[in-house]
Amino acid sequence: MRRSLVIARSIFCWCIATLLLPGCIDAYMPDVLSDPKGHLVVDGFINSRGVTTITLTRTYNIQAAAPPPAETQATVRIIDDTGRLYPLVESSKGIYRSGLLTLNLARSYRLRITTAAGQEYESASVLAKTTPVIDNVRGHTNSDGLTIVVNAHDDSNGTRYYRWDYEETWEIIPAFRPQVEYVKQERRFQPIAVPYPIICWGNQKAPDIHLSKTTTLAQDVVADYVLRSYPTTSDRLRYKYSILVKQYALTKEEYDYWTELRKNTEDIGTLFDPLPSQLTGNVRCLSDASELVFGYVGAHTEEAKRIFISRADLPNEWRTATGYEACFPPVLIGRDYASFFSGFLSYVPIYETPEGYISSSKECVDCRLRGSAVKPSFWP
Template sequence: MRILLPLVRITLLWCLTLLLPSCVEPYMPDVISSPKSYLVVDGFINCNGVTTLKLSRTSAINEPGISPAETKATVYLEEEAGSRYRLQEKTTGTYTSDNLRLNSAKRYRIHLIITPSKEYASDFVTAQLTPKIDDVKWQLDTKGINIFVNTHDPTNATRYYRWECEETWETRPVITSGIEYVNNKLQNRLIPYPTVCWGNEISTDIKLGSTASLSQDVVSDYLLRSYTSTNARFRHKYSILVRQHAQTQEEYNYWNLLKKNTENIGTLFDPLPAQITGNVHCLSDDSELAFGYIGAHSVEETRIFITRAQLPLSLPVSTGYDDCIADTVVSRDIPGVFGFAGNIPVAVISVGALGTSVECVDCRLRGTTVKPAYW
């Protein structure tokens, strides 16, 4: 018994360990599943153009989807002891001003009145002029294609920067079809599938740079994007628009904390999430939270293109449709293979058909057929 008892204990512990996962149930505390909804203000004061603000509300962590928009708000851009400009709600929850040229020597804020009775305002901040972008360039190395930005402020007055990127690229299906299977029969398509579309993506990651520790206010080869050389975005023609924002140290610190909270999480060595509020406050109720930081600055933009002709011919760039194939189906099997979908593009051959999915021939599922004005 003295010899067998430890073995019995070990076996029992092992069985309990196997059973533990089946006893785990999800737990959502009331404070998380039914939180109070707070105002979120997203945007900045453009001192040399149109100011755009998006107003929304926080939602519970267990509620999927987009945060609800804050509509029918009264929104003003105010100069300290000066003029006031109304922002109009152009689309749901999005408010825009006229094209304004603000005095960079003045201080500005956003003033909000949310129906029925709550009033918010951001702190007054000094308007900044963003330095011009020196250049945006790309380099090809053994790992792929890297895109960099360079800038500097000869007055050494900026020191803190933020960048946003908007990318556009051509996509062209490698399989074409003018015949489809509809209502249990093959028929010619009256409107052909498009042969070229344009994909588009606006960056969601936060790109920040600081020269505060340098003797000169110079940003050199800051990495914006990095892709493998086979990425399908470079199959035909690719473009990136880079927007540059000057920041105060306070605004930079806000974005840096937001970056840590949203991008650097998931491992034991990442920083713990911290509460982020910003410089927007509720004037009618001190206990009411609001989220967002409203800075005031101009914006500088630069766009570059990369074409397939600029890359080595030996570079194995993906088509973006590498998984697309056309399967052969004999005539008698067409109803069984294609009938369940109702609308399948096919190419007829003598003994049957070659069939593939709509995703492989309709590039509108990957972009738009509207050619960009800058293309």
């Protein structure tokens, strides 16, 4: 889990006197918002067949100028029911990783955290579940666009509760490739010394929570669960697109936790949506039983599958956007170019013409403003 937990939100109460009278809205700010003490947030799960990654942060007042730093220099360990320890090492600020684990699925596991300040926290002991493999991830096309679905099943009927995460990657090609550059110090143009990249890769992790359960079905089968949809004009489908889908088998308790988290973070905004509730999880503070802790640490394996979708895989009649429509037409700068480029540094020259210099904004020529110029290792 990579998204931060939303701990505090504004709750609105609608007051309707009669149909003929206007309503009133009163803002309600929960006590936790004014609490100066940041509560620990534990983000991650115990991966019984791989590397476990746990992120430790703190809650903060939504009125604060900036969130507090991550919880660093903590001691983080996985403990099984025999007392055996599996240490995690801080790889970057607030992010702790284990080595490659192969845990005994017959045992139960918990996470123990000791902060640099000496506070101790521990998750409840849970049995590790084995996640079934993903049957397939497919892209369906119709008149509205592209829909990406996942299919899975468990012949033993032992999973029943599923969660998916995903990460998207797509190619970005800028509108223009400059041939000249302006040297401000010398107030002159020259052939460009360091060319802008001709291609970049955009990247986005899932911003939402995806859950499904098969408890009401005779068979443990998930069919065509929708993960993502795009219109026919989406610029992400212009060249080549990829999605990496990760699947997790949950216990009922962990599924219930994620369901409540989704209600608190996504299903809010209208009169008929559920009211947000205080969500904690299965982690408690051993040093102070009254202290709030947020997060749920489950134990399971992870299954993943990646697919690629090229423009050639989509209907020819689709008119996908480039993402650079606002860049046209470019700007013609006359011979008084030196004063222009010295004053408008967001604009860059593209090439020279007899009338002056064809130019555009840096956003239109530097795709690194929208992604990374480093080719992903998995990209074909």
